[in-house]
């Protein structure tokens with residue numbers, strides 16, 4: 003007994019930290035799982051609401067899509083037959099349940115006009131939009147945050163008024179130019195007046211340059227402005243003085259010590275603009291004849307191809323929800339205190 | 346009234362530009378269709394896609410219509426649509442914002458979550474969707490845009506209402522029993538009208554941009570009518586042959602968008618100014634103040650120069666040059682009401698291997714002095730000195746970019762606040778070892794970091810390296826800061842209150858480690874503290890600061906043997922309950938507060954608090970002079986220990 007007592011404490015002392023650490027780790031994992039579960043549930047609910055709203059909005063809007071699709075000269079019988087084929091003669095609620103059921107199996111119905119299934123349209127077009135949107139988001143983040151930080155460094159303590167003035171002027175300008183307008187401007191500039199870059203299609207890497215700029219400029223301006231303000235805040239912190247006292251290289255000082263501390267605030271304030279960026283593909287694709295989802299959306303709206311409209315709109319909404327979720331996950335991962343995971 | 350109004354507008358270029366641009370937009374909107382409408386509508390088959398120039402300044406479109414005339418004529422409908430959409434948004438938004446007042450708490454929360462989900466979707470997508478529901482067309486696009494703007498207005502109104510509810514004047518008004526209607530008209534309305542106006546102005550601009558996008562897609566204005574967005578959309582297919590037909594309406598859209606944005610900013614700046622909030626000082630008035638101060642200080646000290654030089658308190662070390670030499674150092678900061686000088690005319694030397702203590706209350710300038718020595722005072726702070734040299738390096742003249750190469754980490758600072766001086770985003774190990782980067786391998790650096798933490802009695806040092814500051818207690822963080830300075834193998838360690846977060850035993854240990862390091866490596870230290878007891882234990886020489894100046898410089902040996910010469914040092918010592926304090930003396934505590942760094946005095950800064958002050962003290966600035974061996978004091982009536990001892994000596998001789 004006594005010798006057991008004599009041996010016990012050191013063993014306990016040795017395992018205690020390990021156990022504590024393990025415990026801390028499992029709690030963190032648990033928090034993460036709960037966070038993701040909660041977010042996924044919320045996402046599914048939002049999706050359900052969006053699908054429902056989209057379905058009824060489109061079905062209840064005026065016009066006769068089948069008549070439009072077949073043309074005014076088509077005989078009445080043909081129209082009726084087509085209606086029945088598409089299930090449009092059933093009561094609205096039945097149609098809705100049918101649609102929901104199909105959706106669960108990945109069936110978004112088929113185009114009134116071409117008869118092609120909407121999911122295959124999406125499968126064909128989505129990658130192009132995703133590529134454009136993803137590249138634009140990445141470029142915005144990579145360009146805007148360091149740019150804001152660099153301007154913050156240059157203009158701290160009220161130095162370099164001219165730099166500050168040009169920065170706020172330029173970002174202000176880009177914030178006032180809507181994406182589609184910038185797209186047109188870029189086409190005129192780099193496609194017509196000074197033809198150096200492709201302005202239509204998506205076949206080469208160079209073809210991405212102008213659409214990405216058109217999509218990203220406004221968001222970059224906004225995020226760079228936020229990053230400058232947050233950067234100024236961080237540069238004034240005590241720990242930056244510690245870092246300065248070590249005489250570290252400037253890049254280490256700013257990008258290793260300052261940058262991580264401003265990311266959270268920048269993403270919180272600027273994250274929502276990324277969703278807007280993705281939505282703007284609808285317009286920008288139009289200008290660049292980009293064979294993506296946005297192009298399809300606008301075409302199908304004009305053609306009143308309702309199944310395609312609803313399907314594509316739902317996909318767009320999902321994209322935006324996913325982007326917002328990704329920003330939140332990134333924020334939670336950046337956060338050391340796991341406080342954000344509780345939301 | 347009128348000239349004043351105009352003066353307000355033209356007092357800033359922003360406001361002047363915004364007003365003129367807005368005026369131009371309004372004029373174009375009002376008279377546009379009447380003047381240019383016909384010309385813009387008339388196709389001319391002889392001038393299809395004519396480039397800009399001649400009769401058509403901005404060229405013609407695919408049907409030969411004058412682009413400029415069309416743009417000017419389309420202004421009305423573009424602006425009207427934006428205005429109507431905003432109006433719908435404001436009215437519905439205000440109603441929506443008022444709803445929670447009627448609803449219960451639960452419904453309030455549901456409404457809030459619906460609103461935030463709604464707002465999570467980009468404006469464009471929502472507007473598109475509502476347009477689909479209502480069918481394309483001018484009116485439906487306006488309604489769609491208005492509905493899209495509604496939730497953000499609702500949110501804005503709600504926030505505003507919440508702010509107003511808790512505002513002082515509303516609470517006071519209620520308590521005074523002012524009727525609700527009157528309260529709203531006289532107090533609330535004037536206060537919310539400005540932010541609402543700013544918000545509405547900016548929203549009109551946003552609405553204009555979004556509506557033009559809808560028209561561009563063919564969902565807004567329908568042919569034969571046209572707004573700027575529609576013109577742009579129609580011109581797009583011919584953008585190769587006649588880009589001007591797309592560019593000119595595009596410029597109009599951007600111009601209108603910027604105008605409303607700037608008008609919003611101008612309004613906001615106007616209300617900020619009127620609010621009378623303290624404006625930040627404009628620019629940094631670098632010229633006169635500090636230099637004037639410096640010259641007067643220089644003049645003042647010219648006479649005493651030889652005096653100060655001749656009587657260095659401690660002897661120079663054998664190799665002559667002191668490690669650090671500071672002469673007549675002053676630090677100035679600009680504030681809204683002039684320059685303040687937290688450090689005034691400080692001279693100080695530190696020899697190799699010496700530990701010097703700087704003691705004083707907070708605000709005495711001791712921390713700022715230590716930062717100036719390590720070149721950590723940044724703009725707008727101004728450092729001035731006759732000399733500031735470290736081991737032959739001129740710290741005053743050296744360029745910021747040469748600091749790394751020339752000085753590196755030869756001066757290390759241990760900062761005061763363990764809670765704010767560690768970077769929350771970096772691991773302890775990274776922060777500890779990064780000074781060694783390029784000097785030793787990663788593994789070596791890690792070993793040294795672990796050894797350093799162990800030396801300071803840190804538990805589980807290896808594990809700490811992987812932790813973040815937030816995971817450590819204040820005392821542990823303070824030891825990390827100390828280890829960070831020690832690992833650099835600096836020649837001079839500046840420690841600013843290094844032990845405030847430590848308990849007594851750890852404190853003793855940490856100080857012992859610091860002393861040992863100085864002895865073994867021959868490095869020097871400058872230890873700043875408010876606790877004279879700690880410094881007496883650690884240092885060989887003490888510098889006492891008060892109101893930005895050195896008031897006494899004394900070797901610890903003299904201090905212990907003879908007591909201090911300056912009344913302030915005496916008070917500091919007396920307020921210390923240690924064994925060294927003579928028990929028979931009453932505990933001296935100083936009444937009052939140390940002066941603010943902005944204050945200026947003609948005499949001794951201590952005078953208001955000093956029990957020995959005379960009228961002379963209030964007019965004559967005492968200089969730091971040798972008052973007895975190894976003791977310099979800036980006091981007109983130094984304490985009489987010295988005199989007592991000289992008298993004793995005289996008696997002995999007699």
Ligand code: SF4
Pocket residue numbers: 911912913949950951952953955956957958959962967979980981982983
């Ligand atoms: S100069 Fe006068 S007021 Fe100042 S410390 Fe000496 S005795 Fe006191």
